[in-house]
Amino acid sequence: MIHASERLDSQDMRMIEHHDATVRVRYAETDQMGVVYHANYLVWFEVGRVELIRALGIEYTRMEKEDDCHIVVADAHCRYLLSAKYDEVLRIRTRIAESRNRIVKFSYEVFRDADGKLLATGETTHIICGSNGRPKLLPAKYHSVFKSVVAPQPDRSEA
Numbered sequence: 272m273i274h275a276s277e278r279l280d281s282q283d284m285r286m287i288e289h290h291d292a293t294v295r296v297r298y299a300e301t302d303q304m305g306v307v308y309h310a311n312y313l314v315w316f317e318v319g320r321v322e323l324i325r326a327l328g329i330e331y332t333r334m335e336k337e338d339d340c341h342i343v344v345a346d347a348h349c350r351y352l353l354s355a356k357y358d359e360v361l362r363i364r365t366r367i368a369e370s371r372n373r374i375v376k377f378s379y380e381v382f383r384d385a386d387g388k389l390l391a392t393g394e395t396t397h398i399i400c401g402s403n404g405r406p407k408l409l410p411a412k413y414h415s416v417f418k419s420v421v422a423p424q425p426d427r428s429e430a
Contacts, residue, residue: 287327287420288420288422290319290322290326290366291364291365292319294363295359295361296358298357301356306356307355307356312381312391315381316347316349316379316393319377320365329416334413335402340399340407341400343400344395345398347394350391350392351390352389352392353389353391355390359384360383360385362384365377365379367420370409370417370418370421372408372414373407373408374399375396376397377395378394378422381393
């Protein structure tokens with residue numbers, strides 16, 4: 272894991288285009304018909320985002336505690352394509368779409384694991400802030416990791 276006192280070099284970074292996390296739809300996440308309530312997709316985006324950051328070797332809690340660096344959601348979008356239902360296993364695919372000095376954008380795809388169907392796509396934009404809530408620069412050791420894995424967005428023009 273990356274510690275605040277360590278300097279990253281290219282050998283420390285895992286070059287990945289995306290990260291997949293899985294979730295199983297819980298009963299509490301559905302309506303009376305067993306269909307997932309729309310707001311839960313944003314929760315799953317967070318699961319994907321945190322797991323991607325962890326897969327890159329970064330401990331988000333250390334970012335907050337040691338570097339006073341918080342990744343604050345400024346904008347969120349979700350496009351719903353197909354319904355997810357109770358007890359289905361979903362795959363949350365997360366990418367870093369953009370990384371700048373104070374802004375990081377993540378993109379998401381939610382697939383039903385059983386048949387690989389794309390259920391939803393989304394994007395979140397985050398501002399890097401200190402615990403005082405003011406924007407600040409993303410520390411270089413994190414920025415270099417994020418920048419190294421910015422991935423092209425999948426082509427959905429024929430979807």
